Amino acid sequence: MAEHIPVPVPDGDSRVFWEGVAQGKLLIQRCDACQQFIFYPRFLCPHCFSDSLAWVEAQGTGTIYSYTVVHRAFGPFADQAPYVVAIVELAEGVRMMTRITGSEQDAVRIGAPVRVVFVEADEGVTLPYFQLN
Ligand SMILES: [Zn+2]
Numbered sequence: 001m002a003e004h005i006p007v008p009v010p011d012g013d014s015r016v017f018w019e020g021v022a023q024g025k026l027l028i029q030r031c032d033a034c035q036q037f038i039f040y041p042r043f044l045c046p047h048c049f050s051d052s053l054a055w056v057e058a059q060g061t062g063t064i065y066s067y068t069v070v071h072r073a074f075g076p077f078a079d080q081a082p083y084v085v086a087i088v089e090l091a092e093g094v095r096m097m098t099r100i101t102g103s104e105q106d107a108v109r110i111g112a113p114v115r116v117v118f119v120e121a122d123e124g125v126t127l128p129y130f131q132l133n
Helices: 015-022 075-080
Strands: 027-031 053-057 061-070 083-090 095-101 113-122 125-132
Touching: 015 027, 015 053, 015 125, 061 095, 095 113
Parallel strands: 095 125
Antiparallel strands: 027 053, 061 083, 061 113, 083 095, 113 125
16 A cells, blocks of 8 residues: 655644745745845845734745755655655745656756755645756
């Protein structure tokens, strides 16, 4: 019997983000007061503590800030190894933990340009991954 991966549980701050992912959009927040982009989703701006935050669609491009190759995984991820877990810095300057997908994983390097892709990681679970650009 195939195991299922842990499913993201949207909460009050992240619900809009996951609704965007379901529609193929990568949404991040921007502070109305100081104009800084924000990720992960929050209630207050971490830069100026304003609670006036707006959702905007990110360009969906960025670069690999850091990464690791997972060769041994457990549970529902065991069959997926090896895979690349990365922190991607978006064009907007915020960083998100994600996976690098695609067939060119040997070419993954820090600083490599990447683009978001929306992957159905499990039944009914779509996640924003990235692939080399
Ligand atoms: Zn702010």
